[in-house]
Amino acid sequence: MLPAVPFRPQSCSVVSKTRGRDRRHDTERRDMRTATHRVLASSLWPLGLALQVSAVAVAGWADPDSVGRAMGATTVAFLIVLLGLEQILPYRRDWSVRRDREIWRDLGYSVLYISLGANLAQIVFLTGLTTALSCLRIPAGLGLWPVGGSMLVQIAGVVLLGDFLEYWYHRLVHTVPWLWPVHAIHHTPIRLNALKGPRHHVIYFLGRGAFVWAPLLVIGVPARLVAWQFAAEVLVGTLAHANIAFEIPAFVHRVLVTPEVHRIHHSVDAREGNSNYSTVFPIWDLLFGTYTDPRLVGVRETGIDPDPVPRRFLAELLSPMTLRESR
Ligand SMILES: [Zn+2]
Numbered sequence: 001m002l003p004a005v006p007f008r009p010q011s012c013s014v015v016s017k018t019r020g021r022d023r024r025h026d027t028e029r030r031d032m033r034t035a036t037h038r039v040l041a042s043s044l045w046p047l048g049l050a051l052q053v054s055a056v057a058v059a060g061w062a063d064p065d066s067v068g069r070a071m072g073a074t075t076v077a078f079l080i081v082l083l084g085l086e087q088i089l090p091y092r093r094d095w096s097v098r099r100d101r102e103i104w105r106d107l108g109y110s111v112l113y114i115s116l117g118a119n120l121a122q123i124v125f126l127t128g129l130t131t132a133l134s135c136l137r138i139p140a141g142l143g144l145w146p147v148g149g150s151m152l153v154q155i156a157g158v159v160l161l162g163d164f165l166e167y168w169y170h171r172l173v174h175t176v177p178w179l180w181p182v183h184a185i186h187h188t189p190i191r192l193n194a195l196k197g198p199r200h201h202v203i204y205f206l207g208r209g210a211f212v213w214a215p216l217l218v219i220g221v222p223a224r225l226v227a228w229q230f231a232a233e234v235l236v237g238t239l240a241h242a243n244i245a246f247e248i249p250a251f252v253h254r255v256l257v258t259p260e261v262h263r264i265h266h267s268v269d270a271r272e273g274n275s276n277y278s279t280v281f282p283i284w285d286l287l288f289g290t291y292t293d294p295r296l297v298g299v300r301e302t303g304i305d306p307d308p309v310p311r312r313f314l315a316e317l318l319s320p321m322t323l324r325e326s327r
């Protein structure tokens with residue numbers, strides 16, 4: 001047995017030296033944490049976007065028919081990473097997914113939107129409309145698309161033109177009263193986090209087919225290229241809903257739709273909510289006078305006020321048929 005060590009009280013100078021050392025270590029740890037957070041805050045958004053775009057682009061380049069599958073797989077993986085990062089670097093702690101009692105309904109809508117909505121839109125528009133055009137002996141539609149041109153130019157063209165059409169589709173569902181109910185459930189959440197991005201009604205996807213995909217097919221865009229339009233919306237839109245305190249240079253808010261730009265669109269203030277309709281490129285908001293600059297406006301609350309949408313899965317799902325409110 002070891003002999004008991006007699007207790008020797010430390011002198012005041014030893015205690016104060018130890019406390020001083022502890023304080024210094026605390027300060028160093030805090031500085032280190034702040035520096036790590038700042039590096040994460042400024043690098044996560046461009047890095048996340050670049051990684052996901054590269055994965056989808058490589059898969060799509062190797063096999064143009066795999067764009068949808070590659071985008072789906074990377075988005076699921078990316079959503080899981082984003083939900084983890086939201087805990088480390090939250091934009092708003094009270095928007096945390098851990099306190100959100102709507103997450104099961106969010107997941108339910110997302111699964112229906114991505115599976116049922118996307119598949120129905122593909123069957124009706126990409127297959128049905130393409131077949132109808134062939135039956136009418138105009139398989140290339142109006143023949144306005146440069147099908148023989150560089151693939152890179154064609155993809156860029158589909159993304160840009162598709163985003164222009166998506167802007168008007170989004171603007172219409174906000175401004176035409178009978179269309180608003182198919183979009184309302186995307187705006188009811190009182191907190192934003194990564195799970196709110198795909199929280200859409202199934203019918204909203206069919207609307208995209210009618211307002212975005214059909215015009216693309218009619219002018220002659222090949223059906224296999226149309227998937228790039230939706231891939232671009234998802235790639236930028238997933239990050240735009242994340243509850244992460246990104247630090248993004250001010251000029252980027254005018255080049256791509258950032259979380260700061262899109263949060264304004266979710267504002268409970270109807271004037272702010274009826275702005276920033278763009279999904280990928282804010283140029284449409286800038287051109288058509290609906291841009292709200294995130295450097296001038298900070299969103300305090302999100303949602304709809306008054307909110308007429310019921311808070312039960314089936315009732316919310318049926319709300320496009322039962323709701324008759326305009327924003
Ligand atoms: Zn909207």
Ligand SMILES: [Zn+2]
Nearest residue numbers: 186197241262
């Ligand atoms: Zn949104």
